[in-house]
Amino acid sequence: MSLPHAILTALLEQPGSGAELARRFDKSFGFFWPATHQQIYRELAKLERNGLVHSTGRDSSRGRAKDYNVLAAGRKELSRWTLEQQEPRPVREELMIRLRASSVLGDVPINDELERHLGLHRTQLAAYQQLDQRGSWDDANRLQRAVLQAGIMFEQTWIEWAEHTLALQPAAETDRATSTPR
Amino acid sequence: MSLPHAILTALLEQPGSGAELARRFDKSFGFFWPATHQQIYRELAKLERNGLVHSTGRDSSRGRAKDYNVLAAGRKELSRWTLEQQEPRPVREELMIRLRASSVLGDVPINDELERHLGLHRTQLAAYQQLDQRGSWDDANRLQRAVLQAGIMFEQTWIEWAEHTLALQPAAETDRATSTPR
DNA sequence: ATGGCCATGTAACGTGTTACATGATTTC
DNA sequence: GAAATCATGTAACACGTTACATGGCCAT
Numbered sequence: 001m002s003l004p005h006a007i008l009t010a011l012l013e014q015p016g017s018g019a020e021l022a023r024r025f026d027k028s029f030g031f032f033w034p035a036t037h038q039q040i041y042r043e044l045a046k047l048e049r050n051g052l053v054h055s056t057g058r059d060s061s062r063g064r065a066k067d068y069n070v071l072a073a074g075r076k077e078l079s080r081w082t083l084e085q086q087e088p089r090p091v092r093e094e095l096m097i098r099l100r101a102s103s104v105l106g107d108v109p110i111n112d113e114l115e116r117h118l119g120l121h122r123t124q125l126a127a128y129q130q131l132d133q134r135g136s137w138d139d140a141n142r143l144q145r146a147v148l149q150a151g152i153m154f155e156q157t158w159i160e161w162a163e164h165t166l167a168l169q170p171a172a173e174t175d176r177a178t179s180t181p182r
Numbered sequence: 183m184s185l186p187h188a189i190l191t192a193l194l195e196q197p198g199s200g201a202e203l204a205r206r207f208d209k210s211f212g213f214f215w216p217a218t219h220q221q222i223y224r225e226l227a228k229l230e231r232n233g234l235v236h237s238t239g240r241d242s243s244r245g246r247a248k249d250y251n252v253l254a255a256g257r258k259e260l261s262r263w264t265l266e267q268q269e270p271r272p273v274r275e276e277l278m279i280r281l282r283a284s285s286v287l288g289d290v291p292i293n294d295e296l297e298r299h300l301g302l303h304r305t306q307l308a309a310y311q312q313l314d315q316r317g318s319w320d321d322a323n324r325l326q327r328a329v330l331q332a333g334i335m336f337e338q339t340w341i342e343w344a345e346h347t348l349a350l351q352p353a354a355e356t357d358r359a360t361s362t363p364r
Numbered sequence: 365a366t367g368g369c370c371a372t373g374t375a376a377c378g379t380g381t382t383a384c385a386t387g388a389t390t391t392c
Numbered sequence: 393g394a395a396a397t398c399a400t401g402t403a404a405c406a407c408g409t410t411a412c413a414t415g416g417c418c419a420t
Contacts, residue, residue, distance in 0.1 A: 001378085001379090002274070002276045002279055003379080003380090005279060005280075005283065006279045008283070009279060009282050009283040009286055012283075012286045012287070013282075013286050017399075017400090018399070018400070018401095019398070019399050019400080022399095029282075031273070032273055032274065032275045032278035032279065033274055033275070033276075033278070033279055034272040034273075034274070034380095035380085036380080036381075036382090037399085037400085037401095038380090038381080038382085038401080038402090039379080039380065039381090041399090041400060041401065042379095042401090045401090062385095062386055062387040062388075062399075062400050062401065063386075063387035063388030063389075063398075063399050063400060063401095064387080064388065064389095064399075064400080065388095065398090065399060065400085066399090066400085075287070078283055078287065079287055079289075079290050081280075081283075082280045082283045082284055082287065082290050082292065083290060083291075083292070083295070085295065085298070086276055086277075086280075086295070087302075088276075088277070088299060088302060088303075089274055089275065089276060090216040091213070091214055091216075091336075092184070092214065092215055092216070092271055093214045093215070093271065093332075094184045094215075094268055094270075094271060095268075095270070096214035096215070096329045096332060097184055097187060097188045097191060097214065097215055098187075098263075098264045098268075099325045099326075099328060099329050100191050100195075100211075100325065100326055100329060101187065101190070101191040101194075101260055101263075101264045102264055102325055103322075103323060103324075103325035103326050104191055104194045104195050105194070105257070105260065105261055105264065107261075108261050108264050108265060109265075110264065110265070110325075113265070113267065113268070116267070117270060120269075120270060121270075140285075141285060142285075142350055143281045143282065143284055143285035143292075143347075144281075144282055144285050146281060146343075146346075146347040146350070147278045147281050147282060149343065149346075149347075150275075150278060150343050150347075153339050153342065153343050154273075154336070154339055156339075157335050157336055157338075157339040160335065161328075161331065161332050161335050164328075164331075165325075165328040165331075165332075168324055168328070183406090183407095185407080185408090199371075199372095200371070200372070200373095201370075201371050201372080204371095216408095217408090218408080218409070218410090219371085219372085219373095220372095220373080220374090220408090220409080220410085221407080221408065221409090223371090223372060223373060224373090224407095227373090244371075244372050244373065244413095244414055244415040244416075246371075246372080246415085246416065246417095247370090247371060247372085247416095248371090248372080
């Protein structure tokens with residue numbers, strides 16, 4: 001049940017329309033909780049039904065932007081949820097399954113995919129680092145920075161692990177056989 | 183679409199019944215792809231309908247253990263999937279949302295939850311390290327070990343980040359106000 | 365033979381994903 | 393004023409979660 005609370009948090013940081021929220025989720029807020037515009041519209045409607053947010057849409061027509069802001073009940077619910085004891089989400093890493101599959105199958109080289117993911121994570125790390133450098137950090141938003149630093153540290157760990165795993169692979173011949181010699 | 187492939191991998195490592203699989207998922211295989219017994223039964227039935235696994239259940243009654251093993255078509259499908267290009271799963275970390283919520287709300291101390299999660303991750307790290315030390319590692323299962331090492335590295339990063347984040351919090355008074363003086 | 369446990373299974377629901385649809389606004 | 397784009401929305405499905413149900417097995 002995190003998406004509604006993520007939306008409440010984003011709306012408290014800055015009120016806006018559903019589409020604006022979707023853009024913010026894409027470019028920064030959603031790094032730790034991605035959401036599509038369909039999910040966001042669905043949840044916004046539900047939050048409004050439950051009296052946690054209020055929209056200042058002029059009418060209820062389709063193509064008009066609605067501006068949402070958080071009501072007192074929404075702020076209260078967010079406080080409650082934030083302090084609640086919650087268990088960590090289970091990790092789900094497809095690549096780990098594929099490594100074990102490659103291991104048990106024996107003849108399925110996976111170095112290309114490892115390399116590709118390594119590249120993706122290097123790109124993500126660079127994006128986080130840029131956000132961190134360009135941000136103006138003070139005591140008030142230290143927790144926001146901590147979140148960004150978590151992103152940086154996890155990407156660095158991913159990169160370190162992938163490089164290590166690629167290095168220990170004696171499977172160079174197998175991979176070469178499946179890629180173009182050039 | 184990873185759960186069926188995770189099950190195929192687990193069955194290749196060692197054939198077994200649905201309940202045995204569920205136990206293996208709980209205690210090691212599922213560290214990177216947890217699954218409940220309901221999910222596993224559902225997927226096993228589907229895999230059998232599609233001709234990827236075969237069960238040697240004597241009859242189709244309820245309370246009797248069925249032994250599953252992987253058919254050639256199942257092995258082929260697993261090879262195909264393992265080599266496929268796949269994008270990394272989006273990260274979903276509730277605690278990060280809660281940190282940002284705490285930041286924007288201003289008066290909601292979250293150190294207690296940070297400490298609690300820190301403890302959980304220390305426990306998980308210890309479990310991974312024990313598995314790593316007790317395992318007998320050679321060239322054939324080096325990828326399985328790499329998976330375990332990913333778990334170790336990510337837990338270590340989590341711990342390092344949480345300690346750092348707790349250290350930078352000047353919110354000691356706020357926390358003390360909400361906990362029992364004792 | 366009964367009570368407890370184990371293995372399998374059903375049902376309902378919540379959330380995430382994908383494809384598509386429709387009304388407004390802008391642009392030329 | 394037609395086309396492109398933007399904002400909102402609907403529908404159907406996949407997957408994960410939770411609660412519960414049923415049949416077999418074992419111990420006493």
